[in-house]
Amino acid sequence: MVCIDHVPDTRSIVFFPRAARKARRRGTALGVLAWLVGIAFCLPAMWMLLTSLHSEPDAATNPPSLTAPLTLDSYRKFFGAAGGASPWPSLINSTSASLVSTLLVLVLALPAAYALSVRPVRKWTDVMFFFLSTKMLPVVAGLLPVYLFAKNAGMLDNIWLLIILYTSMNLPIAVWMMQSFLADVPVSIIEAAQVDGARLPTILARIVAPVAGPGIAATALICFIFSWNEMLFARVLTSVTAQTAPVFLTGFVTSQGLFLAQLCAASVVVSLPVLAAGFAAQDKLVQGLSLGAVK
Template identity: 40%
Template structure:
């Protein structure tokens, strides 16, 4: 009887601790997601309601709009944005992001694998050179980049963004994928070599299938960095190749900020990355945690 009571008390303690952890996890999740929640709800408000403080988060019918923290949702902001010129900006961002990410993966994969091979010399120098390209902020080299782009005739051209986004994400991708390759079991690679696999076969047939989660994690981060990039797009594009971040600043005028329309545009701009992260979170977490526990 005493044993059963002790066991029941221990079970209750475990359940209580689990409940506390769950509540804390939800509290942290709500705190972290609050900016996006505020952005999304503001897109369904009028320009009068959007900047009000404290903000309203509860959508109600128009007949109940007088309640505290309540607002009447409207789709006018989204209709105006989708009926306007949002899609050309979105398409430019999608092309520059997806093409540059594909090139980054194609270049970073063999480079990272080569930097894990024991016969490769000067690996430390190469790795330091790659990461050193990220030491200087982009604004420090924006003038040479602008002059070189103008000399090549690539101003206001998506190709210029693809090249620069590739160069921007390539060092990080090489470092990430090298860490994934380093965590591969050496016995598996040695077995492939004993079976006569060459370096290319070893990479494609053995190594890549084993780190596919790491490849997806690298691609996801490259997509985020390219999709959100602002300075290069602002400096090198005007109309034909302008991206979504540039569309956002069009709501800043001499009359003030159009909060509701900007929020609606921001929600549409963030939605592709949010959806991608939601469906790919399992592979993203697995990829980023590869090798964390030995």
């Protein structure tokens, strides 16, 4: 006599493999779509790299030739091997302005974000809105007052003027980002350090900064990219001494025409520091941008 109570449910045997196959196909389709989107985003950079390896006549053909011979003449001309202007002063100026301004932003934004998150001040939401409202003014609207101030102060074509401007421009973004990162720092750790007699600088340097390290790294990278890519103020307020890399790129557009291959080679070189910084900090960047996403 067979007991029907122990007969297995064959519906589960059929259903779960079918659901697994459907989920696998869905995951494969999403993966292929992600690859296609990623390739679409990388195509302009790949095309710029390929154009930089062509000669000027081959780069100017329409439609462009993919089978044209490759050469490094554009890079030799960019670095001054063929009698052109040296890009090193501009690259050094961009590096100095970006690194110093990013460091100043982090030093100023960390205590401000601490006061707005871990130890919130009164009406801290109004303070956050004020920081955000400073980015609502178009940059070009403040160009003339800044130019007149720099002229009267004798700071035109001065790298320190750009450092001050980049610091003030990136500080609201840094405070806004780091406030959300520092909000995830456990208050109990800070209170334990205070019981042990730790002062505020020690708490910020040895407790808050390591815990919120990924968020601080993400903020630093974004501020560095914004400073490195800024061209409007650098174009108006500098000429030769404090000229930055984006301003140097505009020199390839002359009355004689557009030197496309040289411009692409210069763009590749100028993009390398940002790409290197992003690649070096990619782990902390992903962690930092995902902080607070899952509660």
